[in-house]
Structures are given as structure tokens and as C-alpha cells.
Amino acid sequence: MNDKTSTPVTVIGLGLMGQALAGALLKAGRPTTVWNRTTSKADQLVADGAHLAPTVGEAIKAGSAAILCVTDYEAVHELLGASDVELEGTTLINLTSGDSTQARETARWARERGARYLDGAIMAIPATIGTPDGIILTSGPKPDFEAHEATLAELGVATYLGEDAGLASLYDVAGLAMMWSVLNAWLQGTAMLRTAGVDAATYAPFAQQIAVGVADWLPGYAEQIDRGSFPAEVATLETEARAIGHLVEEAEAVGVNAELPKLIKAMADRAIAAGHGGEQYPVLIEEFARPGS
Template identity: 45%
Template sequence: MSHESPSLVPASAGSVSVIGLGQMGSALAEAFLAAGRTTTVWNRTPAKADALVERGAVRADSIADAVAAGDAVVVCVLDYAAVRELLDPVVGVLAGRTLVNLTSGSPEQARESAAWAAGHGFSYLDGAVMTTPPGIGRPSSMILCSGSPAAFAEHREALAALGDPVDLGEDAGLAALYDTGLLGLMWSVFAGWLHAAALVGVDGVPAGAFTPLAIRWLTTVGGFMETYAPQLDACRYPGDDATVAVQLAAVDHLLEASRARGVDTRLPELHRDMMAKTVASGHGQDSYARVIEQFRGA
């Protein structure tokens, strides 16, 4: 089935245009199509739209046509500079529409983009897709959104085709801020798991046997995080569970076991150094949450 692009026709309510058809952009477009949304697609390389057109998408002949066809215009390209390069020439067509920017960037870039949108008379939502392309469309996949509350309310149902839309509020920079923080958490968890798998693997424990217990343990760790979060906000760290001093002694066991097995010790050494500095500053009897002050530079 082939769909031709009408030139600059008024967008129908609930229609979506997707600009940028890399792996993620294509997955976004496929999810909108699966949800029954009228979906117009555009990419610098037109052939990237072929498979989507076969599934029922409308191919836009130009980026202006793509913008005009969508009640919501979803852009997912390399970076924010590419967003501006593509959309500045057609910024007048965006007036009265909502731009949903799912391009990765910094909080500062997101806030600048929101100001740019406001200056040109269109609504702006910045977003972060907290999954890889195969996870698009799963209800468990978070789609972080920040920016215009009215735009989020208007397009929430459409965004739900991609996953679970999470509204972070009016500050357009919050989606990117949460994104960077959550990715840092992911990499830290991955690093800890890989180090642990290497450690037990030396003694012949397969990663497949160790990992179910690691996942179970992360549920417990999540409970600790919920306990510590109010302490972080209040900057008060009562040591009514395992104190920093107790955990500093425990990390030495991890270092000893790592050295004995020839496993890289840089990660546990970082943990030890942060704890040791906390103890040296006179806070060894506080909860582990006190270590945040090392990251804060206090």
C-alpha cells in the first residue's frame, strides 16, 4: 500500500508525524501505527520510510509536509543541533502544533528549545525514551516527558502507544535531567553486576546461576534507597541501620576476594575511598546515605 503526502493540509486531531527514522524513530512510528494513529513519516534518506509506508504510514515529500500533517510532531534525530537545523526553516508551520522532542540532549538544551518554541508560537514537550527500540510499545517502558502541561494532557493518549508516559512537570529540562541520572544509575548497576559476575565466575559460578540472586538483591537495595531518599533531602543521616564505618570494614572483604582472584579492584576501591573520606570527616556512625556529600563536594 502506498500513501501520498498531501501538501500542507490541516492536521487531523490525534495525527502524528515522526521526523527521523533511525532505529528508534522507526520503532516510534511503528508503535503509533500499531495503535491506529494516522502517522506521517519523513527522513533525509527517503528509502528509510519504505517499510513504514508498506505498513500504512504516509510518506511526506518534504519536512514542511511532515510538520503540517501532524497534530503532534515527534522528532528523534542525532542531537539538538540537528533538530534546529531541520526545523528552523519550517518553524512557521509548527505554529499551533506540539513538538515532542525525543532526541537525547542536556537539560540546558531542552530549556533553550522550550524558549525557542515559545518564541515561535508552538507547544513543546521534551522527552526521554527509557528503553531500546525493541522495548517501544511495552507498557513497562517509561517515556519521560517535561514541558507544557497542556500539551502533555492533550497528547498523553498518543504517547501511551510508545510506553508509559511519565509527566515530570513544566520545567522542560527535567526529562533530560532524569534521563542522565537514570543512565548513570544503570551504568553503575551494570558495573557492579559485571564485577560481581567476574568475581564469582573465577570460582566456577556461572553468571546464569548468580544473576537471579543479584536481581532479588536489587529489590532489597531498592528498599534501602526508599529509606535513604528522605535523608538525602533533609541532609540528616541517622545511623540506625548499618553505618558507614561498618560498611567500610565490609568493603575490605570485597577487595581481598577480588585481589585473590585477579579481578580488577578499581570499582571497590572507589567505594572504599568514598566511605573512608566520610569516616575521616567524622561521620562514620551515620548511615550510608551520608556518602552523597562526597558527590556533592561538601
């Protein structure tokens, strides 16, 4: 066993994801201590070589870093705020789902108790942990990331986003926005095509081709957003808005839900009314950046 994999690590929280994290560390040969409120969830991990700590405090002491994967940030504070838990000198890697405000507040809370802190987000399902398909986003002090990069790499592709502890959570929800938007658009098209007898499996390859093509536009559109300049190199927003209007009309004509395209059409109409009709579609960033009514 080399120095990289001989450094002990603790995993606190053994839901399906926590079990996958601990399992990947054990598979990599990493000495792994685990803790969970329901101890039976550790049975297989213990059989595979993990050490089950009797308390959270003992679990924290056992590793050079403690990976947290619990229900929410409230649970993090409850578990680590107990009187018998000493955080001084430890590194907390919090992979619990939450928002950026909670992440920043927890980073401050941990520092006040003498701990180093990295916040993170898991962009994966349990089955992909420990593989190149498992993406582990992290944010916080870079030296702390570098000190534990080898451990994080055993869980998947470890991606460092920056010093701001809230960045991992922000990237997480931004990624979910992409995922749900693509899926919702596909469901909209599928619902419409089914009225003509086209099943989802027949439509899916065409939809996939469209999604890949649109993804190729993103770097160029990103340059426009970052410059704050939106020349109509492909089509004007007015042209795009007319096409969205056709989508609304078609959806209503075939009797399927048109709420989603109506929402986007309303945003486009506001941008056009504000004088952006002759610019390219990414100018809608101004609408997305505006607080909702």
C-alpha cells in the same frame, strides 16, 4: 475511529526507534505522517498506511504534533531552523537524546518561534515501544502534555515529570546511572566468582536477589536524604567502609580489577574524615553531590 485516535501526528526521524514510534501510532489507528532524510526507511511504514512527507516543513504542517527522534539536538535545530519550516502554532515533542541544558535551550528556542514544546526521553528499546514496558518520560508545560497524553500513551507508559523542560533528560541519565551501576556491580562480583570456577549463570540469581533487596531500601534512604538526617539504623558508614575494604582486598587477592570498589572506598573515607563515620550510608550523598576534582 474515535476523536482520540483521529488526531494526526507526525514523526520526524526514522532510525530504529523512530520507526518503532511511527509503527506504534499506526497500529493504534493514528493518522501518521513521517519524514526522514533517507526516504527508503519509510517504505514499510508507508505500506502500513503512513504518509511520507516530501519535506520537514510539510511534515510539520500535517500533524497536530510533531514527534522528533533524530540524532541529536543539533540535528533538531538544523532541521527545524530551515527557512521553509513554519513552527508557529505547532507542538513539538522532542524525544531526541541529549542533556538537560540542551532541552531547556531548545524549549526556549521553540517558544521564540511560536511553538509549544515538550521534551522527552525514551526509557525503552524499539521492540517495547507501544507496550507497557516502553516508558516515555516527558517534561514541559502541563497543558501541552495533557493535550497529547493520549498520543504519548500509544507509545508506552507516558510519565509527566514537571514544568522544567530539562527534567526528562535528567531522569534519563539518572536511570542510566542506576542501570550501569547495577550491571557494573554484577560484573565485579562475576569476575571475582569466576576465579573460583563459578560461572555467571550460577551467580546471576543470587545477584538478582541482592539487587531486589537493596532496591527495597531506597524509599527509607530517600527519606533520610530529604531530611538531611542519617541516623545509623542498620549500620554506620565506618562499618560499611570496612566491608568495602574487604571487597577491595578480595578482588586484589584473586587478581581481578579493584578500581570500582577503590573509588567508592575513597569516597567513604572522605566522608568519614569529614565526621560522618557514625551516620548511615546515604550520607554519601554529600560526596556524590560534590563536583569531581
